[in-house]
Amino acid sequence: MTAKTRADARKWRHRRVRRKVHGTEKCPRLNVFRSSIHIRAQLIDDEHGQTLAQASTLEAEVAAQAGDGGQIEKARAVGAAVAGRAQAKGIRQVVFDRGGHRYHGRVKALAEAARAGGLEF
Numbered sequence: 001m002t003a004k005t006r007a008d009a010r011k012w013r014h015r016r017v018r019r020k021v022h023g024t025e026k027c028p029r030l031n032v033f034r035s036s037i038h039i040r041a042q043l044i045d046d047e048h049g050q051t052l053a054q055a056s057t058l059e060a061e062v063a064a065q066a067g068d069g070g071q072i073e074k075a076r077a078v079g080a081a082v083a084g085r086a087q088a089k090g091i092r093q094v095v096f097d098r099g100g101h102r103y104h105g106r107v108k109a110l111a112e113a114a115r116a117g118g119l120e121f
Helices: 006-020 060-066 071-088 104-117
Strands: 029-032 039-045 050-056 093-098
Touching: 029 104, 039 071, 039 104, 050 071, 060 071, 071 104
Parallel strands: 029 093
Antiparallel strands: 029 039, 039 050
């Protein structure tokens, strides 16, 4: 079956990636959700179905950290915040789930900020 829209194509890519990417308690999945305005990152333990840590541009402290920067700066702030929260819980190793999005722009900025914050993937 072929995708009819760009959104459908992204969903197909995400399903394909999710068949291979699986998070555990010791090595959770770093899931990225990107909308036109906001970006969200979660550390998910797929074995127990739990979110271990999360950060979003909807949070006041993360939005304040980004300041008046653009979308890339907001993504960097989310990556740094989720890395800090993971470090507080003793998580260093993760698997990256880009959510079917290309690895560039905001998704890349979030990933690089998470790496700079101490996460390994």
